[in-house]
Amino acid sequence: MELFEDRSVRPMLLTERHEPIESDEWLNELKLDGIRCVAYLRPGETDLRNKRNLRLLPSFPELAGLHEAVAGTCILDGELIIADTNGKPDFEALQARSMMTGTVRIRLKSAQTPANFVAFDILYRDGEDLTNRPLIDRKAILRETAFDRGRLAVSRTIAGNAKALFDQTTEQGLEGIVQKKKDSPYRMGKRSRDWVKVKNLVDEDFLACGYIAKGEQITSLVLGSMDAPLRYMGHVTLGVSRNVACRFPTTPSCPFDMLPSGNEGAVWYKNPPICIITYMERTSAGGMRQPRFNGFRED
Template identity: 40%
Template sequence: MDLFEKKNIEPMLISKMMQPFNDHEWIYELKLDGCRCIAYLESDKTELRNKRNIQLLNKFPELNSINTKIKKRCILDGELVILRHGIPDFYELQRRTLLTDPFKIEIAAGQLPATFVAYDCLQVGVDSILEKPLSYRKEQLQLLVKEESSRFAVSRYIHEKGVELYQVADKKELEGVVAKRWDSLYFPGKRSKDWIKFKRMEDEDFVVAGYINKAGNTYSIVLSKYQNGSLIYKGHVTSGVTKQAIQQLTQTGSSPFNIVPIGSGNDNAVWVVPDHICVVEYMPNIKNSLRQPVFKGYKTDVAPESIITQ
């Protein structure tokens, strides 16, 4: 099967978050705070697509020649990141995805260029290797690469020592670690128990339903998710919300909820078109509550209707 023909691969997804563990049947690599991306690389062309299968090179033109870093036609799974002081900066990444002016995009690409970090290989030449174990796919990824650069890199991993790698990530204030079973196969678009994350902080996607203008130029975003086709209220986030974030929202004259939530300032809420997805980071392990939530930014690679309450 030649996966190049349709170019519609959905990335395999992580099933759940767990406490760090060590196991010789698993490998561990750093979890990068970026945008999941499938790279279709040929001798004369690079094509990058996000989880919604939207092409990305118009937003990240500095990556249009990463195909020169590989030896033959292939499809790679990885993460698109923008590094600041060597650390992935999600804010700068989401800011770039919102730019539309080609001139501003070129300036941003020069100031803070993006990098594609590959961590899986899905096809080599015309042959799909989705049904090969991760160990084989990792080997093929290494064999494909001519050289790495500041725009193209291969994710490093270690065997067995997941706890130790998590401790390093924690000390460096990185997002966390992904654990992958060494013999796992690749199931596009599926959440697999063979991939698990250890995170310093949990994050979650929400549909923006509105905002509350508080004193001193402070704002809270009203959070929601879909349930049976309707939006339901999921709380607020204030920390990290800027005036610039609010200015990207489109006001509407009515609440998107069937039942307007009472209290917490919602009677003064400004309701908006629910077409923005925001990422909220919070302390994990508090059931049905967002402990110390922080607004991280908007996402453009997820459809609002896919944000469903569990």
């Protein structure tokens, strides 16, 4: 079945790196903190799907006119974002919108804080499957097909100077950069080393107050503040192993003045060690986005 009518594109995925690649053979662009989105566009029709192929227009009706910003029939890969008052992507606002119910509420929010679609690739145009074409060709076709108009924008790319671009994202508090090989085809549903992401992350120290065993393998550390009085700071699971969590002496006494809800099954450490947690950013409620355990401090 034709790619456009089939509506089953599975986005190509990124591999994570800690340092940018300095090479003119790679294209660099900003990593936008949003929802991955595949846009099926043709005259009179806009159909937006997320990575699980679920329709997005019911949650983001303000994007129903994206087809007016392209020439002909096409499939675009991109990111759906909501910008804050400083023009930076606001993932928390976007996530709240994606979970919102009620047509009236959604319509009101879509007018107050509208979303935008930023296109960074084109997979199909007017009957032609472009996925086997090199990225550099697809980028040229994208610029000929999609235009900065209304709620659609085309991602800008630069060749080389990856470190300088990454440093700028660090200074401006942005998520990071994406790097893609110029000659890379579009491998649907595959995670490829031809596409990489380099993200800005924050390291912060916490007290590991105890751990919670979840099933046979999954273990979470219970985190507390470094300053007094001790405050509950949530859990971290990613990067935690059962062997690492069980290495410290324990006590039946909870270190918090009141047992935090959801920690009834915790095993508490007698002398809470300091641990390093890496995360993207703080949420408005004070939580951490994508926290990962990065080891205990031995110094």
